[in-house]
Amino acid sequence: MNVLKFGGSSVANAANIKKVIDIIDQQSRDQKVYVVVSAFGGVTDLLLKAGEKAAKGQESYKEIINEIEDRHISAIKDLIPIAVQSPVISKIKAEINTLESLCEGIFLLNELSPKTSAVLASFGEILSSYILYHAAKAKDVTIQLNDSRDFIIRNNNSQVGINYIETNKRFSAYDTTTSGDVHLFPGFIAKSENGDPTTLGRGGSDYTAAIIAAALEAEELQIWTDVSGMYTANPKLVKQAKPVDHMSYHEAMELSHFGAKVIYPPTIHPVLDKNIPIHIKNTFEPEAKGTLITRSVDNQLKPVTGISHIDDISILSLEGSGMVGIPGFSKRLFEALYLEGINVILITQASSEHSICLAIAAEVAAKAKKVLDATFEFEIDKHKIEPVKIENDVVIVALVGDNMYHHQGISGKMFSTLGKNNVNIRAIAQGASEKNISVVIAKKDIKKALNTLHERFFEVKTRQLNLFITGVGNVGGKLIDQLQQQRKYLKDNLRLKIRVTGLSNSKTMIFNESGIDLTQWQVLLAQGQQSDPSQFFEKAKELNLRNSIFVDNTANEAIANVYKNYLQESIAVVTCNKIACADAYANYNELKDLSRKYNASFLFETNVGAGLPIIDTLNNLVASGDKVHKIQAVLSGSLNFVFNNYKKGERFYDIVKQAQQEGYTEPDPRIDLSGVDVARKILILARESGYILELNDIENDSFLPKECLETDSVDDFFKSLQGFEDHFSTLLEEADAKNSKLKYVAQFENGKAKVGLQFIPKEHPFYNLEGSDNIVLFFTERYPIQPLQVKGAGAGAEVTASGIFADIIRLGKN
Known part of the structure; x- marks a missing residue:
C-alpha cells in the first residue's frame, strides 16, 4: 500500500x-x-x-x-x-x-x-x-x-x-x-x-x-x-541544477529546512521512525525517476548532496565586553526570543564570547531587536554591551551532505569559491557532524553564490566564464571569431564554457545574461542602447555573474580609467590597452594592489608582445627569485614590419600605409612611429621587473621629423611623410653603407630606459628579425651572458586577439 x-x-x-x-x-x-x-x-x-x-x-x-x-x-x-x-x-x-x-x-x-x-x-x-x-x-x-x-x-x-x-x-x-x-x-x-x-x-x-x-x-x-525531485540547487536560480536520485532522511530534512520547497520539513519525522521511503515525483513527468529518500545512501564519492538557501533573513548582532564569561547570558537571550515566539534560524558566537550573531526571519527583526534591547536594558545602559544591531537584505546558503565529514577541505572550497567571486560571508555556522555548512551573505549575491558553488561541487568538469567585451574593431572582431570557432574545443578539451554576456563599441552596447548569440552579434549590437563605459560597468556589476571577466580591446583612456571599478567588484580584467599599465606608476600600482586585494586577476600580456608570452615569462623569472638587470628588445611589430619592407625603390609612405591597412599599426600610426607605443612597452616590462619608472623617464630618440609628429590628423600625418621621403631614404642608405639593418630598439639597463632607431649589424640577434616579429632579450642573474630570448609574431589583429584569448583561458584554468 x-x-x-x-x-x-x-x-x-x-x-x-x-x-x-x-x-x-x-x-x-x-x-x-x-x-x-x-x-x-x-x-x-x-x-x-x-x-x-x-x-x-x-x-x-x-x-x-x-x-x-x-x-x-x-x-x-x-x-x-x-x-x-x-x-x-x-x-x-x-x-x-x-x-x-x-x-x-x-x-x-x-x-x-x-x-x-x-x-x-x-x-x-x-x-x-x-x-x-x-x-x-x-x-x-x-x-x-x-x-x-x-x-x-x-x-x-x-x-x-x-x-x-x-x-x-x-x-x-x-x-x-x-x-x-x-x-x-x-x-x-x-x-x-x-x-x-x-x-x-x-x-x-x-x-x-x-x-x-x-x-x-x-x-x-x-x-x-x-518538479522531478529535490534538486542539487534551486533550478529557478541555477539552470544547471539537476534532480538528486537518492538522498537520506537527514539530507532531505536539512535541505527542506533551508529553503527547498519540494517537501515540508515536518513530513520526514513520522516516516523516518517507521523507515518508510519517501519518493518525490513529478505529476507532469510521471516517468521521471524523481528523488528517493531513505535512511541511508551508499555513496561515499559524493560529498555534497545539495545546496539550499533561505531568503528574507536578517542578522541580529549583540556585542560587548560585558558578555565575556557571564553565565546565563545566552539563556536570557534565547528565552526572551522564545517567549515572543521568534524562531532562531542560525547562531554563531565567537570563542571570546564577545559577540553573538543570530539569523531570524526579516519580518520579525524589528520586534526581536525591541525585545532584546529591553531584556538587556541594564547592560546597555551601563555600556557593557551595545544595542542590538540589525543587518537586513541577507540570505543563508547551506551546503548539505551526509558524507561531507568524510571529505577534507569542503569548507575551504566553499569559502574560497565564494571569495574569488567577491561574495562576502557575514556569518558561518557548522555542526560537528559536518552535514550542513551554512553561511550568511548579501541578498544581491544569492544567484551568483548558488551558481558558483554549484559549478564547484556539481559541475567540476566544466567551468563557465562570463565575458564583458568592449571594443569590436580589428582585434575585438577577431576575438569574437576565435571564441565562436573554439567553443566546442574548449568545452570538450579544457572543460570551459565561455559566453559573452556584454558587448560594446563606441556607439552601442548590449547585454544578455544567458549569452549573446555570436552568430548575430553585429546585428544585435547595432540595435543596442547608447554606449557608455560607466554604464557598461554598472550593468556588469548589476548582473553579478560568477567568473566575470572584463575584456578591453581598445586604446581608449576613458575605458582604462574604469579598470579599478571592475577589480573592486572582483571582476577580472584582460586588456590589450596599454594606457593603464603605462599610466603614472601610482595608478599602475593601485591596479595591481586592487587585483591582489579583491582576488581579481589583471592580465595584460598583449600590452607588450601581442600573442607572445613575454610578460608571463618575465613574471615567472621574478616569481622564482631571478633578478632582471637588462632588457633589450624590438617591441613594435608594426615598426619592424615597416623597416623590414622599406627597401631601395620603395616609398616610406607606402610601407606605412600598407602596415596600417593590414592591421599592424594602431588606427593612428603616429602612436607607433613616434616611439610612444614602444616606450610604453619597455616601461611595462621595467615595472613588471620590479622597478619604479615613469613614462617621461624614458629617453625617446625619435627618427620622425618634428613636423610629422606635430600634425593635427592621421591624413595630415601621411601627407607629411610624403614630404620627407628624402629624410627616410637617407636613413636607409646609411644602414646599407654600414651593412646593417634599421631596427627600432627598446633598452632597459641600470634602472634607465630608452627607445630609438638603431643600425643593427649582422652578428646581432636582431638582424634577422623578419616581418612583424618581436624579440626580447632578458639579461638576469641566471642569464647574465646568454640572455633568455622570447621571439615571434608581435603584431596583427589575429595575433593580438589570440593573446587576449590566451589570457581568458588562463583565467578559466585558475
Missing part, C-alpha cells in the same frame, strides 16, 4: 487534475492507495487574503471569494459529465456560501482570530478533495472520500504536536473496516483534542500524508509535485 500526496500545482486546474486521476488509477490497479490532496494552487493564499481584507473592513474580500468560486466551478464543468454536475456544483456553492458567511462575520467584527483563520484556510482542501473525488468517480475509479479532521488529532497544548496514539488508532480502525482501491483525504486540516478545527501549518498536506503513511505502515510515501 502506498500513500500519494498531490500538491497545489498538481491540482491547479482541470487539465492537471486529469493527470492526477490517471496516476491514481494506474497505481490503484495493483494495490490499495491512500491519496492526500492539497488545495488548488494559490487558493489557500486567496482564502487568507480574503480574511485579512474582511478583518480590515474592506469589502473587496467578496471579489476574492467570487474568484475562488469561479475557479472551482470551472474545474467541475471541465472534469465531470453534465449529467452529474448539478449535485457537485450545489455542494461547492454551499461551501462557498459558508465561506462567505464566515468572512462576513470577520468583516462585521473586524477581527480574525487564529481559530477562525484555521477554519478559513481549511476550505481549499475541502473543495479540491470533493471535486477530485467526483472527477475520479466519473472515470470509474473506485474511490472513497474521507474528512481528515475525523482522523488527525492535534495536541491542545502544542502548536505542531500530533496526538499520535489517538490518530494511529483511528487510521488502524478505518483500514480494517473499509474496502475500496482509493481512499482520498484532504490534506492540511485536522482537529484538536477539544474538537476544534485546526490545521497543520503551511505545507501541512505533506505532513498529513506522512502521518497516514506512518499510521498504516505504508510501503512508500509519494510526494507528487511539479
